[in-house]
Amino acid sequence: MANEKEVVIDVKNLSVGFHVRGKKTNVIRNISFPVYRGETLAIVGESGSGKSVTTKTFTGMLDSNGFISGGSIIFDGLDLAKFKTNDDWLQIRGKRIATIFQDPMTSLNPLLTIGYQISEVLILHHGLSKKEAKEEAIKLLAKVRIPNPEERYNDYPFQYSGGMRQRVVIAIALACRPEVLICDEPTTALDVTVQAQIIALIKELQEEYKWTTIFITHDLGVVANVADRIAVMYAGQIVEYGTVEDVFYHPEHPYTWALLASLPQLGTKDEPLSFIVGNPPSFAGEIIGDAFAPRNEYAMNIDFVMEPPIFKISETHWAKTWLLSPNAPKVKKPKVIEELHLRMKGAATELKRQEGEDYE
Amino acid sequence: MASYLIGYTIIGVLVIFVVFSVLVKKRILFGNTVSVQKIFGHPLLHYSLRRIGSSLISIALAIIVTFFLLRLAYPAQATCLKLFAGNHVSEDLFKLRCDTWKEEMGFSGSVLQQLGTFFYNILPLPKNICRTDIVIGNGTFSYEIYSCRAFVINFGTIYNLPGFPDGGFVIDYMLPRMMTSFKVGIIATVLELGLGYPFGILMARYQNGIFDKIGKTYIMTIDAIPGVAYYYIWMAILCGLFALPRVYDPNNFLTWLPIILTMGFTGMSGIGLWVRRYMVDEFNADYVKFARSKGLEEGRIMRIHILRNAVVPLVRTFPSAVIGALMGTYYLENIYNVDGIGRAIIVANSSYNSSLLVAVIIVSALLSVISYLLGDIVTAMVDPRISFTS
Numbered sequence: 228m229a230n231e232k233e234v235v236i237d238v239k240n241l242s243v244g245f246h247v248r249g250k251k252t253n254v255i256r257n258i259s260f261p262v263y264r265g266e267t268l269a270i271v272g273e274s275g276s277g278k279s280v281t282t283k284t285f286t287g288m289l290d291s292n293g294f295i296s297g298g299s300i301i302f303d304g305l306d307l308a309k310f311k312t313n314d315d316w317l318q319i320r321g322k323r324i325a326t327i328f329q330d331p332m333t334s335l336n337p338l339l340t341i342g343y344q345i346s347e348v349l350i351l352h353h354g355l356s357k358k359e360a361k362e363e364a365i366k367l368l369a370k371v372r373i374p375n376p377e378e379r380y381n382d383y384p385f386q387y388s389g390g391m392r393q394r395v396v397i398a399i400a401l402a403c404r405p406e407v408l409i410c411d412e413p414t415t416a417l418d419v420t421v422q423a424q425i426i427a428l429i430k431e432l433q434e435e436y437k438w439t440t441i442f443i444t445h446d447l448g449v450v451a452n453v454a455d456r457i458a459v460m461y462a463g464q465i466v467e468y469g470t471v472e473d474v475f476y477h478p479e480h481p482y483t484w485a486l487l488a489s490l491p492q493l494g495t496k497d498e499p500l501s502f503i504v505g506n507p508p509s510f511a512g513e514i515i516g517d518a519f520a521p522r523n524e525y526a527m528n529i530d531f532v533m534e535p536p537i538f539k540i541s542e543t544h545w546a547k548t549w550l551l552s553p554n555a556p557k558v559k560k561p562k563v564i565e566e567l568h569l570r571m572k573g574a575a576t577e578l579k580r581q582e583g584e585d586y587e
Numbered sequence: 588m589a590s591y592l593i594g595y596t597i598i599g600v601l602v603i604f605v606v607f608s609v610l611v612k613k614r615i616l617f618g619n620t621v622s623v624q625k626i627f628g629h630p631l632l633h634y635s636l637r638r639i640g641s642s643l644i645s646i647a648l649a650i651i652v653t654f655f656l657l658r659l660a661y662p663a664q665a666t667c668l669k670l671f672a673g674n675h676v677s678e679d680l681f682k683l684r685c686d687t688w689k690e691e692m693g694f695s696g697s698v699l700q701q702l703g704t705f706f707y708n709i710l711p712l713p714k715n716i717c718r719t720d721i722v723i724g725n726g727t728f729s730y731e732i733y734s735c736r737a738f739v740i741n742f743g744t745i746y747n748l749p750g751f752p753d754g755g756f757v758i759d760y761m762l763p764r765m766m767t768s769f770k771v772g773i774i775a776t777v778l779e780l781g782l783g784y785p786f787g788i789l790m791a792r793y794q795n796g797i798f799d800k801i802g803k804t805y806i807m808t809i810d811a812i813p814g815v816a817y818y819y820i821w822m823a824i825l826c827g828l829f830a831l832p833r834v835y836d837p838n839n840f841l842t843w844l845p846i847i848l849t850m851g852f853t854g855m856s857g858i859g860l861w862v863r864r865y866m867v868d869e870f871n872a873d874y875v876k877f878a879r880s881k882g883l884e885e886g887r888i889m890r891i892h893i894l895r896n897a898v899v900p901l902v903r904t905f906p907s908a909v910i911g912a913l914m915g916t917y918y919l920e921n922i923y924n925v926d927g928i929g930r931a932i933i934v935a936n937s938s939y940n941s942s943l944l945v946a947v948i949i950v951s952a953l954l955s956v957i958s959y960l961l962g963d964i965v966t967a968m969v970d971p972r973i974s975f976t977s
Contacts, residue, residue, distance in 0.1 A: 286880055288876065288879065288880060313884070313885050317882060317884060319882075320879065320880055320881070320882040321880065321881040321882025321883075322882050325880065325881070325882075326877075326880040328873060328876065328877055328880075330873060333872065333873035333874060334873050334874055334877045335874055335877070336874040336878070336891075336892055336896065337874070337896075337971075337972060338895060338896055338899065338969075338970065338971065338972075339891070339892075347881075347883070347891075348881050348882070351881075351882060351883065352882060383971045383972065385971075385972050396877070399877075399881060403881060403882065
């Protein structure tokens, strides 16, 4: 199935480092994954796992002390990892790959009207006149369901709620008409009911505009709702990659198990909530073996000395864990993972019931 | 008479305007007339009126404190002695001059009466001030009224000040000197802003680059060296190295340059520091990153999204920079021998002219109130997030 799909961004052996106080740290460590056209790829993982840094390399938005230390990012025949100057990136940013950031409260310039901020993109990327841009911006505001868009065109961001601001940010992304839209935790700063609306809006617009979405989140509940494929990141590496069904129903990496087990929606009344013990490793020193080993209750001796290779599970699914080695002992997955189908069904029913109440 | 009429008419119009605006705002008058509400009920107007009202209370309190401090620091008799006792003046003449002076300066009557007179004189109500001078002729004394003048504010008279006639009005001393200071100060302010902004922008634009490092060193040097020493260093550079004239001459612009350049080069460091600081904050703002991710080119991001936002917090300081030029600067006016208002407070103190001292204090208090109010208004004009509705 995967082979039939067109790869829009092909990341190969990408490594990213940062200069911190005179030292080099390696925060993305040799990752490879494809992004398929028209699909939604969710990148999940804890804070600091490298999700945002990975996607920042697609638009040249790494902080000034960051650098790509190896690998390639092939997008439409261009190797984005080789881009150096702002002029190079002007061909990509916005018009071909756009980004929606986490916090809508700070993503918009507080001193410029909403209308201006949408129009400037339309004028820049599509050469519209001021008047045409205004008309188009009002249409876009209507599209993202801002009520009375003609009147609200001249409003300032502080006159909008968080959810409405994120809609405006989406309208700006729409104005760019990108091929790829990176959503960097677009719902994290919003309350739960608004989160659902924003996700529904992104999905709806994706169907209409046929763009490819890269959805960064640490919320697996959101992932189940939006993604076609999932890349699970830990300590600067992708530890498991597969379709939603692969990762949710047949997860193979102990970190994926732990992440799924931590979903509060899957908890039951009589069980304490599950969490991952310990902290992710520091990037200051060299990471030896499997970075997850110290927190992994299934860790074997080899995990502490040698980095696991990629083990292919199916055409669409792979994981980086020694547990998949033919020589590894067979382990029983945690109970919550075994019961994931049933618990997710239960959680979905509960969510639907709550949504019904919210909309009443 | 005409001046009374004009003065009280202006005051009457102002009072009517304020009362009318308040009634319109409270919708007692023209509650449903949009055009009238728009002008007289404007939030900015009412904010300004509230601010002016509360400032007047603060100024009145400051004046009361100043009045009592002055009565303590300059007791009438002692001050009289300092002003008139020299030059072998006979006791009778001294007493006469002293009594006249006390009358003029509002030292007669009880303390409360004196405070009342003090307020009456400085309240902006039209008043006709006639003053007497003592004419000595043939060993006898005679009084002669020789000048009456219409005043809005009467700050009193000055005695014993070299280069200024005894009994001359404070206002006549202050106004020309304020103008002198302003002429020099406003050019220096323009220079400060003209140099300070590009200085800060360049430092922020090339953060940690060579220009930024030189700039930071300059700012730190100015911070570290005491102001007076720094002024003398500039004087040595400008008047020594570049051979610019040291003594100020109002008719020769070349002599204005040392003080203007010293003020400009000093002031630019503070402006540069803040511009750089605000711009660096803006560089890291999320909306700047979002603007970049939209595909905007760096020049546009700099102009529209960074510079504009960085300037907003600094706009507040523009009015005070301009108005501040009216009050001059003590050290620099001394160094370059500029007969400006900056020296007035020291001159007043050393010559026991409390009237001049009060005038300088009140004028500078008023100017700072106006500066802050204008600062607020200008900030509100450039920052849409600020509203004046309560």
